[in-house]
Amino acid sequence: MKPDTLTFAPQQIIFNEGEESNGIYLIQEGIVEIFRVREGTEVNLGTLKQNDVLGTLTVLSKEPRTASARATAKCTVLFFQSQGLKESFKEIPLWSQAVIKDAIGRVKHVNELLIEAKLNEKKLLRTVGSSHHHSAQLAYLLASLVRKGAILNDTQVSIFPTKDFITCAELILMKKYNYLEQIFKAFNECGLIKEMDDKKYGKILMKPNPGLMEEFAAFSLNIAKKGSLTFLSQKFYPWMSAVARISKKNNNQENFKRADLALLLQTELGREDGEFIVSELIQHGILSEKDNIVNFSTNKLQKTVVFESLSRILKDITL
Structure with missing residues (x-):
């Protein structure tokens, strides 16, 4: 048989x-x-290399192929047709035929058990952890892709096209598309990222900050580890954001006379109680005061607002 x-x-x-x-x-x-495909998932059953034989499980029966085979590198094989093999098999002693058939049956059974185990493993990976775990994973993945794939647009501004990002994340993180999409939308809603439409590139992130994404990921993992963190009252968030805006409007200044900051806050927020706001922010340790000078870190204020606001939304997102 050639x-x-x-x-x-x-x-x-x-x-x-x-x-x-x-x-x-x-x-x-x-x-x-x-490999086999079960429940929409490709399950790898193993690899074969030089001198291994492929296709033995159904060679002596009329059953169809029990799995698929794919070359991962350029392959050269010798193909032996079934008819010739069956004729040769008949010449083997009956006890040898029985042993071979038994071995084939056992391998089939083991393969079924392996598939079941791998499917259960994948299901567990899809469901284990909380939305805080998964948001951290998504943030780390996005940060990594941004570091490798950010480009400059026609005006030399850093951007990152987000086409197919959620689809890729679904395959990598093994979480449902709609679930990851909700988390991604929360990222955008709370200011961790800024997604917008671009005529040339479609959906993009404008000036993506991978360092901020990684810091949020660590923050979110800390929440997942500890179960919860004590957040500031939400009433402080618009006040803190207003202080950050005031800083930027004044050449990133991060210290003001108390009375001046109170007046600036009144203008920024359209209120008449700037002194009360400053007092509240100082009392809760959000701002500090020394010799009637109020000090703060704009970066810290912004991150606190973004991270805490985002975490409050994430706790209500479920698989």
Whole structure:
């Protein structure tokens, strides 16, 4: 029985699960991966290399292929047709035939158990953890992609196209698309990122800050680890944001006379109780005061507002 010599390119399918079984393949060169698709998930059953035999489980029966095979590198194989193999098998002693058939049956059973175990593992990965865990994962992933893929637009402003990001995240993080999309929208709503439409690139992040994303990820993981953190009252958030805006309007100044800051806050917020606001912010440690000079860190104010606001939303997002 003379075999045929076949070659397969990288990622080329050798045969698909369910196809008619017409022979076996003796691998001469390259690597082949065996897989099945169950519940929309590709389950890897192993890899074969030089001198391994592919397609043995159905070679002696009329069953269709029980799995798919794909070359992961350029492969050269010797293909032996089933008919010739079956004729040769009949010449083997009956006890040897029984042993071979038993071994094939046991391998099939083990493969079924392996598939079940891997599916259960993937299901566990999809459900384990809280939205704080998953938001941290998504933030770390986004930061990594931004570091590698941010570009300059026509006006030399740093941008990151977000096309297919959630789709990629779904495959990498193994979480449902709609769930990750809710988290991503919360990122945008609370100011961790700034997504907008661009005529040339479609959806983009404008001036993405991967360092801020990574800091939020660490913050969110800390919440997941401790169960909860004590947040400031939400009434402080607009006041803190107003102080940050005042700083930027005054060349990033981060210290003001108390009376001056109170007046600036009244103008910024359209209120008449600037002194009360300053007093409240100082009393709760958000601003500090020394010798009638109020000091603060604009960066810290902004991060506190963004991180805490975002975390409050995330706790209500469920798988």
